[in-house]
Amino acid sequence: MKIVRSNPDLYAVVDGWLRDGKRIALVPTMGNLHAGHHSLVALARERADAVVASVFVNPTQFGPNEDFSRYPRTPEADAEGLAASGCDLLYLPAVEALYPYGAEQGVRVSVPAVTDTLEGAIRPGHFDGVATVVAKLFNLVRPHVAVFGQKDYQQLLVIRRLVRDMGYPIEIVAAPIVREASGLAMSSRNQYLDDGQRVRAGAIRETLEWMAGRLRTSPEAWADIEARAAARLRDAGLVPDYAVVRRAEDLADPQVGRDHELVVLVAARLGSTRLIDNLRVEV
Numbered sequence: 001m002k003i004v005r006s007n008p009d010l011y012a013v014v015d016g017w018l019r020d021g022k023r024i025a026l027v028p029t030m031g032n033l034h035a036g037h038h039s040l041v042a043l044a045r046e047r048a049d050a051v052v053a054s055v056f057v058n059p060t061q062f063g064p065n066e067d068f069s070r071y072p073r074t075p076e077a078d079a080e081g082l083a084a085s086g087c088d089l090l091y092l093p094a095v096e097a098l099y100p101y102g103a104e105q106g107v108r109v110s111v112p113a114v115t116d117t118l119e120g121a122i123r124p125g126h127f128d129g130v131a132t133v134v135a136k137l138f139n140l141v142r143p144h145v146a147v148f149g150q151k152d153y154q155q156l157l158v159i160r161r162l163v164r165d166m167g168y169p170i171e172i173v174a175a176p177i178v179r180e181a182s183g184l185a186m187s188s189r190n191q192y193l194d195d196g197q198r199v200r201a202g203a204i205r206e207t208l209e210w211m212a213g214r215l216r217t218s219p220e221a222w223a224d225i226e227a228r229a230a231a232r233l234r235d236a237g238l239v240p241d242y243a244v245v246r247r248a249e250d251l252a253d254p255q256v257g258r259d260h261e262l263v264v265l266v267a268a269r270l271g272s273t274r275l276i277d278n279l280r281v282e283v
């Protein structure tokens, strides 16, 4: 696997691949890679001739009181893991490569509507940061296909709208959530949890399963299911930011009898760690 840090070095490799008619896949990441990320690379490998992974802790998607400075950075281990999972090129830029005018002064890309709710409402500016950096990565890498994890469900919808609205000729592939044995969705933030918190975090997956089961038999009771799900999380010692039932397509409230593709989403805090998870449900 080749590692490049500068944009000219990235262009040189990608230009060569494009001249050879290769199909290119991109897996954007913030590093500190785990089995979930490696599954994204494996999916990319199946769908392309050449796989690029980016590792970049993107400052513009973190709020002022969030964990940007303490976000785990493990570039050596990331490079080893990526090489082992079949990545061809690791793009490891410094902030200046992606934000030549500085993180505050650069062009911003903003995706409206779908970002008004849930993570977008709780983390103002977060999705502008995500859309901005992903647009830059698309422009630099010029992939035919890009793979994103379904754990960040709202992010996936934001990326799909970005691609359609900006006319990027890029296929977006959603990779299934990879879970630890306890059911906890894999996340770089799981390492902030102590042993007791890790056990309690299992309540998130249990609550999502409970919500899905109740919805299948009583979809009309979705608002009551939300309230009871939040109570279940609180009983398990978590502080829920939300436990909601939404239409899968655009995160609008479900219309009973009309919407059949739903998603249940939870965000909850355990101490200073914030975890998110979701489950698709057909009713």
Ligand code: PAF
Residues within 6 Å of the ligand: 028, 029, 030, 056, 058, 061, 130, 133, 134, 152, 155
């Ligand atoms: O999902 C992530 O890790 C990040 O939001 C992404 C897509 C790499 C953009 O920084």
